[in-house]
Amino acid sequence: xxxxxxxxxxxxxxxxxxxxxxxxxxxxxxxxxxxxxxxxxxxxxxxxxxxxxxxxxxxxxxxxxxxxxxxxxxxxxxxxxxxxxxxxxxxxxxxxxxxxxxxxxxxxxxxxxxxxxxxxxxxxxxxxxxxxxxxxxxxxxxxxxxxxxxxxxxxxxxxxxxxxxxxxxxxxxxxxxxxxxxxxxxxxxxxxxxxxxxxxxxxxxxxxxxxxxxxxxxxxxxxxxxxxxxxxxxxxxxxxxxxxxxxxxxxxxxxxxxxxxxxxxxxxxxxxxxxxxx
Amino acid sequence: xxxxxxxxxxxxxxxxxxxxxxxxxxxxxxxxxxxxxxxxxxxxxxxxxxxxxxxxxxxxxxxxxxxxxxxxxxxxxxxxxxxxxxxxxxxxxxxxxxxxxxxxxxxxxxxxxxxxxxxxxxxxxxxxxxxxxxxxxxxxxxxxxxxxxxxxxxxxxxxxxxxxxxxxxxxxxxxxxxxxxxxxxxxxxxxxxxxxxxxxxxxxxxxxxxxxxxxxxxxxxxxxxxxxxxxxxxxxxxxxxxxxxxxxxxxxxxxxxxxxxxxxxxxxxxxxxxxxxxxxxxxxxxxxxxxxxxxxxxxxxxxxxxxxxxxxxxxxx
Numbered sequence: 096x097x098x099x100x101x102x103x104x105x106x107x108x109x110x111x112x113x114x115x116x117x118x119x120x121x122x123x124x125x126x127x128x129x130x131x132x133x134x135x136x137x138x139x140x141x142x143x144x145x146x147x148x149x150x151x152x153x154x155x156x157x158x159x160x161x162x163x164x165x166x167x168x169x170x171x172x173x174x175x176x177x178x179x180x181x182x183x184x185x186x187x188x189x190x191x192x193x194x195x196x197x198x199x200x201x202x203x204x205x206x207x208x209x210x211x212x213x214x215x216x217x218x219x220x221x222x223x224x225x226x227x228x229x230x231x232x233x234x235x236x237x238x239x240x241x242x243x244x245x246x247x248x249x250x251x252x253x254x255x256x257x258x259x260x261x262x263x264x265x266x267x268x269x270x271x272x273x274x275x276x277x278x279x280x281x282x283x284x285x286x287x288x289x290x291x292x293x294x295x296x297x298x299x300x301x302x303x304x305x306x307x308x309x310x311x312x313x314x315x316x317x318x319x320x321x322x323x324x325x326x327x328x329x330x331x332x333x334x335x336x337x338x339x340x341x342x343x344x345x346x347x348x349x350x351x352x353x354x355x356x357x358x359x360x361x362x363x364x365x366x367x368x369x370x371x372x373x
Numbered sequence: 374x375x376x377x378x379x380x381x382x383x384x385x386x387x388x389x390x391x392x393x394x395x396x397x398x399x400x401x402x403x404x405x406x407x408x409x410x411x412x413x414x415x416x417x418x419x420x421x422x423x424x425x426x427x428x429x430x431x432x433x434x435x436x437x438x439x440x441x442x443x444x445x446x447x448x449x450x451x452x453x454x455x456x457x458x459x460x461x462x463x464x465x466x467x468x469x470x471x472x473x474x475x476x477x478x479x480x481x482x483x484x485x486x487x488x489x490x491x492x493x494x495x496x497x498x499x500x501x502x503x504x505x506x507x508x509x510x511x512x513x514x515x516x517x518x519x520x521x522x523x524x525x526x527x528x529x530x531x532x533x534x535x536x537x538x539x540x541x542x543x544x545x546x547x548x549x550x551x552x553x554x555x556x557x558x559x560x561x562x563x564x565x566x567x568x569x570x571x572x573x574x575x576x577x578x579x580x581x582x583x584x585x586x587x588x589x590x591x592x593x594x595x596x597x598x599x600x601x602x603x604x605x606x607x608x609x610x611x612x613x614x615x616x617x618x619x620x621x622x623x624x625x626x627x628x629x630x631x632x633x634x635x636x637x638x639x640x641x642x643x644x645x646x647x648x649x650x651x652x653x654x655x656x657x658x659x660x661x662x663x664x665x666x667x668x669x670x671x672x673x674x675x676x677x678x679x680x681x682x683x684x685x686x687x688x689x690x
Contacts, residue, residue: 105492109503112489115565116507119521122532138535180421188418191411203415210422212678213430214626216647217671220436220654220664221429227443244425247418276406305514308628308647312655326516327633340524348517355512359505366573 123348126341134337149342156329156343163346165318166325170304173239173321177303178296180243181250186292189254190280193261204255210248215308218245223312233319238310239303246299253298257291258284294361304351322347433671436664443658454665463641463649464666470556471625471645471670478563478627479620483613485564486571491601494579504576508569515566519633522562523549549635552642559634559643563624571616578612579605611685618681622674646670 126134130146137143156162192203222241223232231237261284269279285292307323314320317328329343355362437454439447458464489507493500510518525533526548538544548558582605590600628647631637637644637652644652646666654663 105495105497108488109492109497112485112568113503113506116509116569119518119525120509120513122525123517123521126532135530138530138532139539184417184421188411188414191407191414194407195411196408206419207422210426212622212675213426214622214667214671214674215628216626216650216667217433218426218429219651220660220667221432222425223654224432224436224660225429241425244421247421251418276410301512305516306629307516307632308626311628311632312651323514323516323629326514326520329520337524337530340520344517344521348513348521351512351514352509355508356505359508362508363504363573366570366577 120348120352123341123344126337127345128342129338131336131338134341146338149338150346152336152339153329153343153346156325156339162317162325163322163343166320166322169235169314169319169325170321170323172235173242173310174300174303176236176239177242177246178299180240181246181299182292182296184243185247185250186254186285186288187280189251190258190284192255193258204252207248207251211252215245219309219312222309226313231313233314233316235314235319235321238313241309241313242299242303242306245309246302250295250299253295254288254291257288261288290361290364293358294364297358297362298366301351430671433664433667436661437668439661439664441660443660447661450661454662455669457662458665458669463644467641467644467646467649468669470643474556474560474563474631474645475621475625477560478567478624479617481560481564482567482571482620483575483617485568486575486616487606487609487613489568489572490576490579491605493576494605495597495601504573507572510566511569515629516633518566519562519630522558522565523634526558550639552639555635555639555643559631562634563627563630566630567620567623571620574616575609575612578609582608611688614681614685614688618678618685621677621681625670625674625677 125141126138127149128145128147129143129149133140133143133146154161154163192200195203226232226237265283265287266279269283274282304321305323307327310321310324311327314324317325326343326347329340436447438449438451440450440454441447489503493503497503522533525531528534528545528547528550529538534544534546546554549555586604586608587600590604595603625645626647627645628651631643631645631648632651635643637648641649647670650663650666650670653666654660
């Protein structure tokens with residue numbers, strides 16, 4: 096195969112996939128700002144007068160005012176709790192584990208690794224049963240704890256792999272300066288690991304933000320739902336009002352994408368460093 | 374490492390002789406306090422994993438041998454739930470399409486991701502841009518993009534059908550309304566969402582191949598295609614197998630995309646096992662049979678998982 100032809104085809108494939116990736120986001124924003132009648136009459140047209148009321152309608156979906164605002168608050172509560180639990184518990188444990196003798200270290204690894212293979216389908220019903228029993232249903236923070244714990248194994252493994260390669264000279268320098276082991280961790284190790292912590296945290300954030308399988312069971316009342324579950328009923332409420340549906344999709348889908356563009360360096364790094372064990 | 378804050382720390386103390394001596398003689402890692410800290414820090418990890426993973430699995434197994442309607446005590450029924458499921462037509466159909474769905478998505482994802490990664494590593498211009506943009510579908514909430522696509526596949530008004538119409542194909546086909554075709558758009562969206570992640574992982578594996586290996590091949594007169602099939606592909610095969618295994622497991626478990634697009638319909642034709650189990654429990658209040666479904670699915674996934682890891686290990690040797 097001539098080199099030029101090969102280059103041509105790989106460029107074609109690359110551009111084609113890019114178009115397919117961008118296409119939905121383009122139309123979500125296009126339709127979100129179009130009047131429904133315009134969407135039906137001229138879906139592909141890019142010259143039109145924007146219909147901004149779509150957004151206020153979407154924001155006040157369902158029964159009450161600012162329904163989407165409440166969903167956002169619930170998502171923040173859920174994701175924030177999940178991050179606090181997974182990072183707060185797994186990062187110190189992942190650091191101090193590197194000092195264990197090799198045999199104990201391996202036993203810890205195998206146990207934690209087993210935690211990554213338990214399928215969610217096995218957890219949903221027992222979660223519902225237990226949360227119901229203790230009156231924890233419809234509480235975004237309580238649901239966030241479950242998400243946080245499920246993220247612990249991945250967080251632990253990725254952080255541990257990072258700490259194993261942490262330069263020992265720095266730890267020894269800290270010791271020379273009379274810092275206690277806890278201080279070394281807090282003053283030296285944590286600040287120098289921030290990039291990795293952000294990268295791993297973002298993997299948890301993406302997952303907890305988008306998942307609906309656990310949330311749909313633990314957060315059943317509309318005022319406790321996160322955006323991922325709320326949107327499910329949303330689509331049904333506006334079947335005839337496409338403009339509002341798409342305005343809602345814009346509100347739900349665009350902020351994470353923008354956040355990702357800002358932090359993309361960390362995300363790619365997190366995945367390259369072994370996000371594969373998620 | 375010049376940005377250490379040690380020097381500027383106000384609590385700088387004169388180094389203690391004993392400590393210096395010890396840390397030089399012994400390896401720092403053997404320091405007793407760190408081992409004690411490790412044990413202390415691991416307690417919450419294992420406690421939480423036991424409460425949120427260990428107990429629920431035991432609970433699921435117990436439930437699968439019981440009848441429970443959502444309230445009150447469990448009523449043990451032995452293996453009745455499993456017997457019911459094995460003779461249930463819908464369960465057998467669901468198991469079949471779950472496997473079909475998981476394997477089609479996983480194979481599609483790994484194939485497309487490998488081709489894209491090969492193209493980018495062969496020096497397509499602007500690869501930094503692609504690395505960022507191709508992950509968009511994996512970032513946006515799956516519910517939102519799934520709703521977009523399901524509206525796109527509506528006859529005539531849907532954007533996918535509109536475009537199919539513009540390029541001269543039929544635009545009135547109700548993809549999601551027919552039991553025969555509803556699974557195809559769902560598979561497509563499943564692939565569309567997951568390629569970005571697999572691409573980054575596989576590209577990472579390709580970039581780890583030492584340049585000297587490629588240079589040697591070029592010197593030996595291998596062209597780009599030969600290099601890809603004879604060198605790159607065999608070297609990244611373990612990563613591809615792991616990715617394939619994980620993708621099968623993730624898709625098999627993938628509740629959100631299917632639920633947002635079809636809620637398992639029409640007529641349960643896209644009810645993969647997680648959806649069937651969800652409906653069984655939370656619509657029909659049969660938590661026992663739902664748990665039995667989950668246990669069967671869980672065993673299947675663990676077999677797939679250990680098989681995949683074993684295959685990838687044997688490839689590495």
